[in-house]
Amino acid sequence: MKDLIDALPDLRERLAARRELLLANAVMFSEIPSHTFEEADRARFMMDRLIEAGCHNVSTDELGNAAGIHQGKSGKRNILVSAHLDTPFSRSVDHAVSVSPNSIMGPSIMDNSLGLAAVATLPTLLEQLGIELNDNLVLLGSTRSMGKGDIEGMRFFLDNNQLALRAGVLCEGGTLGRLSYSSLGVIRGTIDITTKRGATGLASGGAIHILNRVVTKMLEIPLPQDPVTQLILGSIYAGTTYNTASRDAHLRFEIRSEGVGMASEIYEAIEGVVAEANAMSGTKAVLNKVGYRNNVSINFAHPLVRSARRILKELDVEEHAAPSTGELSALLGRDVPSLVIGLTKGEHRHDYNETVEIEPIFTGLAQLITLLQAIDGGLCDVDEA
Amino acid sequence: MEDFAMSTKLDKWIKSNTFHHSQFFDQLELLKQKEKTGLTISLCIPTLNEESTIGKEIVIFRSELMERYPLVDEIAVIDSGSTDKTLEVASSFGADVYFAGDILPEQGHKRGKGENLWKAIHQLKGDIICYVDADIKNIHPRFCYGLVAPLLYRPEMSYVKAFYDRPLAFSQGIRPSGGGRVTEILVRPLFSLFYPELTGLVQPLSGEYAVRRHVLERLPFPIGYGVETSHIMDVYKEWGLEAFGQTDLDKRVHRNQETLSLGKMSFGILQSFLGRMKGMGMEGNLPEMHNILRQFQAVDQQYEQICHDIVEEERPPMIDIPQYREKMGY
Structure with missing residues (x-):
């Protein structure tokens, strides 16, 4: 050497x-x-x-x-x-x-x-x-x-x-x-929200309102400081204009963690949040896993x-x-x-x-x-x- | 009949003297051919305040045309007096840099691109000089080897011009293969009228060309906008159409000029054009003007003429028309 x-x-x-x-x-x-x-x-x-x-x-x-x-x-x-x-x-x-x-x-x-x-x-x-x-x-x-x-x-x-x-x-x-x-353990995912015309409740305000609730609940998921774990909200897009409630909203996120299995645990918690949104009247919420690293x-x-x-x-x-x-x-x-x-x-x-x-x-x-x-x-x- | 003969001649010339840079992709073969001919090649980049693009040009040309395949023997920047960091940047990447005013000082210094090109003949050593503008954003070694290569393989050829794909709207595999606005609005109509053979050059005003020294040293150089037009007319007069070649270099991304600047350019070109006509004894004795405007379109890599028979007929003043005079009671 x-x-x-x-x-x-x-x-x-x-x-x-x-x-x-x-x-x-x-x-x-x-x-x-x-x-x-x-x-x-x-x-x-x-x-x-x-x-x-x-x-x-x-x-x-x-x-x-x-x-x-x-x-x-x-x-x-x-x-x-x-x-x-x-x-x-x-x-x-x-x-x-x-x-x-x-x-x-x-x-x-x-x-x-x-x-x-x-x-x-x-x-x-x-x-x-x-x-x-x-x-x-x-x-x-x-x-x-x-x-x-x-x-x-x-x-x-x-x-x-x-x-x-x-x-x-x-x-x-x-x-x-x-x-x-x-x-790092990494999971990348997308969440796609669509709302029907004439929906009632929160969905009447459109897909952005639903996605807003999903994001709020995702941020409430506790993340350990050690092993270091992060939930990154990477990109968000929705709707088409000013004066029409958006019918669709989309989020791309990444979970990364030094802890073995920790990213999967967080992902499971997000699955619960999305399932809850999907159960709302006039709403369809879909979670997709698009990337995974051990x-x-x-x-x-x-x-x-x-x-x-x-x-x-x-x-x-x-x-x-x-x-x-x-x-x-x-x-x-x-x-x-x-x-x-x-x-x-x-x-x-x-x-x-x-x-x-x-x-x-x-x-x-x-x-x-x-x-x-x-x-x-x-x-x-x-x-x- | 005369027009048909002209079209046939042009078609033949286009077929034999028009190239695509991809034909010369194998630079190792080019290098062997260069060694066989024993010719030396200089690359000249005329500049005036080009600090944003010159660095990339020098890096790519040095790497691809000197280090990897030593096709070019020298790369020189000839500057008109930049006030930005053009010379510093070019020099930092290993180009030879010259202020045009320092070359042949006893001849004085005039500001203009043609001045740089002219003084390059004195300063540079190559048997072939390839001129490439400094404002090309998508610079690639093809901008040099695509122009030099025909001169290495075709000894009868002396002056090879670049032309480019201009990605305007096109469909069904046919694309307009025209020059810039000044070419299509001014130069092509002038050539069509007086020098129809020269209409085969798709972009006579392109700033990239490679020329043999023995031709360059015999050409007068307008220092301004007319340099390309007058070169073409002079080479045509002295050496004929077969001295020309042209290479399709695909896309060229560069600054777009304002209409006012194009007006200045057109004025300079007209001056040179009319001056050349005078020199050829055509002043006050205009030859019969042709009625065919020749434009070009490309189908894949084949170039074909589109001939428009345009006769600009003229009506007399209405007041000269008897019926009108009668109606109006004149």
Whole structure:
């Protein structure tokens, strides 16, 4: 590990000298609309990049994932390096990116065009830097990560992948220093309220009145402080105009908890609230579960986590543990030791003016490459560390 | 009969000299072809206060056309005197930046895009110079390789212009493949009247084109709006229609100009056009004007002419009509 640590400053410098390759890929990924379930164009671009970089077995699958293999010297073991392809921005959004000397701004540049660019550029960077790994790198752009996608792309890939994975590294644009080695229990759901014309009682005021009562009762559900549990009301929409009582109202929410089984308990309580609303005259209330993640984690003392922390420390980056609500759950649930790392600093995540800083990217890339070298060298295996 | 012959000639030219950038997608092949020809290529971006778009252009061009596939030998920004951070941004991403006034100082400095293009010939080294505007929001390497590629494969070609898909309303697989407003309202009618062969150029005013040095160095350069129009007329006069090529670069997203600005542009173009007519001895001796206005539409990637026979007949003043005079008792 010492040799890798000693090489970090030089590696960062050499990466900065090749920045156009990565920045151009980040910009081009960002300008390809890729709303969840509509990732085909980005997947195509990812595969083109992997083919140009000489990767093997570049292909897509039934769910549109883009994958390729950067072959290692021995090729006996495989490390997964992945980033998700989808964004919350619809095709109609202006996807133009602007580049200034210190930052890049545009929809999805942080989440997760930069992460994708890192994965797609990795083979070229390794070649240019003269870094050869023994292990194969399985490079993946995964679909259906966000919202109703319910990490279906990664789940499908892992269910059908024929290669034994030694470890996984998931790349996110932000934030540098992030280390996710545990996955929160997550349940995502929607509540759809409709009311009939001529309904009586509370429903006579329309669907918004009913949804208002549902929300009030949801907020009365006690949430434990430890294990930390949150009920997030993410989006609400209803009705059509000013002067007509709305006939429909819709809520999207997420429950997340560090406690095993806690998200399910909260969800059951919400089921009761919705059932009560559904029993009201002239009202139909429907609860749908659209996403689910188990609580899984690797230990804080796991060699993979220890190596990642040491690399961050040497790079003078403050680490912050942040449980994941994304693909990490699928990997850890299949006993693949994995981490989520962030590549740079940024702001306005999921806004149209999403922004990333350029300079810290090279620290983030140095972190990624060194971590892969550490895994490749057996420094992150439980039995060899 | 003459019109039919013209249509046939134009159809043939369009078929052989019109390209789509996707034909040149394989940049590795392009690179091999470039090495075979031994030609060098310079990319010139003329600027004036373009700080919001120049950074992205340089990053993408450097990565895709120099680092990944070294198709371009130099990328230079030639600036007219920006007061924003255009030069700082371009330089920070590795472009060579020049103030036009510093190039050939003994020739003086005039402000205008044509001035930058002209001085680029002196400053840059390439056998081919590709000009790309700096205000393109959806910049992509095709904006350069799509224009340069025909010159690498077709030695008889010297001047390759870009044209773009303009996504106006279209249906049933047919889309209007016109130029901008000034092209369709001014330049195309002028070409249709006096130089019908040049109507095959879908967007004669597009700001992106690649040209061989031996042609560029022989062209006079209006410094303002007339530069593209006069280039086309001069190249046509000297080297003929076969010197031209054009490449469909799909969509181009850029600032939309106000009508007043288009008026200024049209005025400059008219000046250049009429000046060229004078130079060709057509002043006071107008040739017979053609009645066919040639526009274009695209079906998939095939471009076809639509010919409109337009005869602008003229009525005399009503007071000259006997019946009218009789009715009114004149």
